[in-house]
Amino acid sequence: xxxxxxxxxxxxxxxxxxxxxxxxxxxxxxxxxxxxxxxxxxxxxxxxxxxxxxxxxxxxxxxxxxxxxxxxx
Numbered sequence: 001x002x003x004x005x006x007x008x009x010x011x012x013x014x015x016x017x018x019x020x021x022x023x024x025x026x027x028x029x030x031x032x033x034x035x036x037x038x039x040x041x042x043x044x045x046x047x048x049x050x051x052x053x054x055x056x057x058x059x060x061x062x063x064x065x066x067x068x069x070x071x072x073x
Contacts, residue, residue, distance in 0.1 A: 017048060018064045026061045028054040 019026055026044040030038065037057065044052035046060050051062035063069070 016051070016060045019067070020064050021060065021067050021069045024069065026052065028057065028059055028061065030059075052068055 009039065017030060024046070026046045027041050028044060029039060039056040042054060042056065044054065046052050046061050046063055051060050053060050
């Protein structure tokens with residue numbers, strides 16, 4: 001049972017994905033998701049203090065605390 005957390009850490013969760021500025025633009029499915037769970041790629045607007053939810057799989061994306069986003073459009 002001690003190896004269970006390690007296995008869980010290797011598999012992406014459909015819960016909350018925290019992003020750093022280098023991970024932008026945010027999109028789902030993200031590269032860590034298994035191929036079997038793929039859906040059309042959607043880009044998500046992620047702003048400080050706000051999260052974005054994928055309309056296909058309900059995964060929530062948000063910026064990590066302290067993430068600094070420079071530039072933008």
